[in-house]
Amino acid sequence: MPRCGVCARPEPGGSLSAPRGPRPYRARHEDSPVIHHTPQRARADGRLDAERLTRSYLDRIERVDPLLHAVIEVNPDALREARRLGARRGPRRPLHGMPVLLKDLVETADRMHTTAGSLALEGLRPAADATVAARLREAGAVILGKTNLSEWAGGMSLTHQAGWSARGGQTRNPYKLDRSPNDGLEIVEKLDFGEREYREALATNHRLSRAEGIDAVLREHHLDALVMPTSGPPAKIDLIRGDAHGGGSSTPAALAGYPAVSVPAGFAFGLPVGLTFMGTAWSEPTLLRLAYAYEQATRTRRSPPYRCPDVGF
Incomplete structure (x- = not known):
């Protein structure tokens, strides 16, 4: 290669x-x-x-x-x-x-x-x-x-x-130049909203993602944060068909308006993958401490090699 x-x-x-x-x-x-x-x-x-x-x-x-x-x-x-x-x-x-x-x-x-x-x-x-x-x-x-x-x-x-x-x-992507910079975009159905419908949808999002979502899980299991893969390996750039979606974890925090921190977690097929720490409102200090401790313990980040495009995954 x-x-x-x-x-x-x-x-x-x-x-x-x-x-x-x-x-x-x-x-x-x-x-x-x-x-x-x-x-x-x-x-x-x-x-x-x-x-x-x-x-x-x-x-x-x-x-x-x-x-x-x-x-x-x-x-x-x-x-x-x-x-x-x-x-x-x-x-x-x-x-x-x-x-x-x-x-x-x-x-x-x-x-x-x-x-x-x-x-x-x-x-x-x-x-x-x-x-x-x-x-x-x-x-x-x-x-x-x-x-x-x-x-x-x-x-x-x-x-x-x-x-x-x-x-x-x-x-x-600096690790491989024919790759997307990330694969964390999640597909959301496009809808046309008026102001009233928008506010109702926003309230529903907040209820499901906050009180019945992140907050409920943290409270039930006595957790300081949720930890999950950030996304799959970055897909090849395709300006015609768009991203080949590899999953992502950003939606719950995005809908709730809650903080999340992503840090390097290693490599798959030579491509970088991350780990996300997610918490409740105003939990940034806790998330930063956890993310920093993980980074210091694992030290998985490597400087990008700017690899040329090639054939295959």
Whole structure:
């Protein structure tokens, strides 16, 4: 099976060109705190400030993202914000200077767009931050940019391809470039609702997924969280027929509006699979502790090899 650091260049239409383009990414000395995923430690001992950390991530996006189409837009003010945080005196906030990417569904009151990946919303710049964006800024995070997504969060059609949007193109799986970035989209029948029908359906969803769903299971079995596979191995990208659905666990938490955290759990057929920790309302601290403990105990994540497409599964 052929392996390559960068074997093809994605074109705007989503196809893969002949093997050429940027060289395989190699971590440079100054990138090491980022590449080895220890920016907090490097920042704490003075080896890395907010501006340098932000610049390292922006540099990596510039070099790797033309292959993956994972970032739909970079915040033009990210470095300026990092400098401002770096010059700040006094007690540091919990996420001081930490760069974060937000999905292109999260509204931000800055020079970035918020479009759900759709050309119909191109140019939309909200007047106020969404709650999650505002809370991240208050905690000291640097909003680095917006990530690509399944357009309208997969609401385009029943055969929508995961990770494709008109604005961002097709996101590719870094472990194998002809694969979807995930296989977690779950098929939901499309219905036309008026406001009254929508509110009734929403109330039913909340009742079934909360009091009679997640909360009931946690209470009956005296559990802190539910643990389940995130999805099957990612399917091959098929822009005609859409995703080959391999199952997923996101629906209960999504319907309830409850938190869920997915972490690497290993590999199947050389493709990454995940494990999801799901809980009740406001259980994020518990879920993060559990997910972190699992990650530290298993250490299953491997750096992506950017494998070329091949024949077979």
